[in-house]
Amino acid sequence: MSAPILWIVLPLALSFFLLFVPDERWVGWLGGLTALTLAALALFFPTDSAQLVLDLFSVRIDSTLTLLGRQIQLTPADQLILVLAYGIGAFWFLGALTVGSARRVVPLGLAIVALLVASLAVKLFLYAAPLLEMAVLLSLPMLAAAGESAGRGVARFWVYQSLALPFILLAGFLLSGIEAGPRDFALVAPAALLLGLGFAFLLSVFPLYAWIPMLAEEAPPYVMGFLLTVLPTFHLLFGLNFVDRYAWMRESPQFFLIIRLVGLMTLVSAGVFAMFQRHLGRMLGYFVAAEIGLSLVALSLSNHITSLQLIFGLIMPRTLALGMWALSLAVLNNATGTLSLPALKGLARRYPLAAAGTIFSMLSLSGVPLLAGFPLRQSLWEALAAESPAAALWLGISSLGLWVASLRALAVLVLAAEMPWASAENFSQRALIGLGILSLFLIGIFPQWVNPLLVNLPGMFERFGK
């Protein structure tokens, strides 16, 4: 069997099948366990090498599939991406069961993950952009279920993400010309401009991230959390592929200066705006925008191996914190029908675990010590300060903004109300949020546990990671 069939075609087919499964629990379990199995297969069966199973038989997964004359390849270097993609998928799909969102998240979510993996597997970037657009189109029914009207946030999400497609397509074509020979080196400037525009839309950097808080206010928290975790992560990986491939990009100091500037603008503006929000969903949106900025700042470091380790290292704590936050918000939203701060006053007394999940996730994403987000933020801050103290100061200002937003949310949630303490969450919600909070602390205290996943990074980006 070839790897693209196993990790792209199979999940796509299963996602279609899941649309017709009547029982929501079956949808959640089937989707979650499939994603978990695919992540485990990626971890234990690298492509193009025979593996002995229980000393009985050997299994070999070919890395390449040829489609319409083009190659779709999942090489051993892509192992980490596959583990991350389907690991993240399993985490969200199984979590969806506890808030009753499995039918909405799992079938289309599995297809989205498969399409995003396909976008990284096609060997010409030209073909990746339409696949990313298809993933965006599939997310629309998740955001506005049948009978629900699509708000302005959904509309902006659709437009902004779709506009990235033509720019990246044209840039991809021009870049293939540059790759063909130095004769076409004059194409670098227009290609860089088009690529910059495409990625500005795709990654939603400042000021194009306006749709994120709008969407976060309108859409169901769990669905929005899933999309805001998966899409920016893959878009960033897609961008890293470009940087890895083109020497003029990875060897240009100006390029990394621009990336740092854009990243800091996104990070600082999101941190400052987050402080003034009166809606927990919008706050989540700004925290996500800040995370995008943080990854860009990590990319701008002069030591590229450190850059890669930070970018990939940030994925797991971010996924965990956003997952916990979205789950907690879904519980609170089911209780009150809204996530605006005035409506959530004192809710920690009725939903202590959901409130704790929200606050600890926010604090983790703010980089508060002992929580999962701290060790890598600290490393990034240190590396950035060595290169540019001013940039490190701006990073500090952004963290302060996020921290103040977290404390505001905490103050509102625990505001004295005349009601006794009780836990209204159900057992599975309590178990999952409790486990999540524990994991946030464990990864914060023992960050080295994530390291084994990062060992293969230089192999994935062999030129950029040198």
Add this chain to the structure above:
Amino acid sequence: MLEIFSWLAVLLALVASGGLLLARDWRWQVVWAAAQYLAVFTLTLNHWPLSMAAATLVSGWMAAAMLGISRPPAQSERSDSGRLFQGIIAAVVLLAVTVAAFSLSDWLGSAGFPLALGALILVGLGLLQLGMTSHPGRITWGLLTTLAGFETLFSALENSILVAVLLSAVTLGLALAGAYLLQSAPEQV
């Protein structure tokens, strides 16, 4: 002779995308979209083989039909002054794209001025449509128009079958998503 057809296609693209921008009745919108894809077909035929250009035409028509079948809710009429404002802005956009088309055709070399102008008209009026609304129907038409413009431009640069197939799939996907969102859209344009 082919040059004349190209210029006719540019004129058609201008009229159709302008009509799509100003039309309020969904029937007219479908008609203008169909005409717009006919213009795209004619322009791409300069660089793509008939089969590939025809795939663009067919997928565009299918997208228009899909949006027509979805029966958008009745749209309220906007005042004449609103239309006038849109018309004036469209004229400004057309002026800008005409100037830009000269540089673009120089830069693209073999593409030719009519193709560059036609493509930029579609991109410009599509973006204008996107900037003026948050209604799913309008957004779908705007995105389809913008993408059609880029597709026209792209035909001069790349003649890969797989890219054409993927772009057609995206066109149909956009129409499908638009039709889905239209089912529950509010009645305001």
